[in-house]
Amino acid sequence: MKLGIRTISYVPVEGCADFGQLPPGTKFDLSSFLSSPPSVLPFTPATADLTEQWSYDAGGRRSDISLAADIRANREEYRSVLQQLTGRRHLFLVETIDGQKYIIGSPSFPATFTWSDSVSGISRLAFGIRIECRSLHGALFSV
Numbered sequence: 001m002k003l004g005i006r007t008i009s010y011v012p013v014e015g016c017a018d019f020g021q022l023p024p025g026t027k028f029d030l031s032s033f034l035s036s037p038p039s040v041l042p043f044t045p046a047t048a049d050l051t052e053q054w055s056y057d058a059g060g061r062r063s064d065i066s067l068a069a070d071i072r073a074n075r076e077e078y079r080s081v082l083q084q085l086t087g088r089r090h091l092f093l094v095e096t097i098d099g100q101k102y103i104i105g106s107p108s109f110p111a112t113f114t115w116s117d118s119v120s121g122i123s124r125l126a127f128g129i130r131i132e133c134r135s136l137h138g139a140l141f142s143v
Helices: 075-085
Strands: 005-012 049-057 060-071 090-096 101-104 112-120 124-135 140-142
Touching (some): 060 075
Antiparallel strands (some): 005 090, 049 060, 090 101, 101 140, 112 124
């Protein structure tokens, strides 16, 4: 079985009906909640890491979801896309190589998006992107 992230796409929360009433772990067809198709966010596949960590504290049970990846090729072409995503409310759709589809964020709890521009050593030039979401539902799954 191959592991890894195949695609990362995004949709503004304004383009998605609320699905917050669905119970945690529900698999559903996200496309039926969208008013337009998601846009693809380019990245260098071998650099993507998706993590979901569950915890319980005085506030109750919650999930912290994060995705980190780099954009190394055609960087200047994507700078404006990254600037447009910054500070706006989105949900992110992540598909793994084996076909699993994760939804990070919701209209009620949108994901945050940050990015950085870095030069490292003599061989690395990349935009680093980070998508994070704290949720009571965790990463929902799409069919």
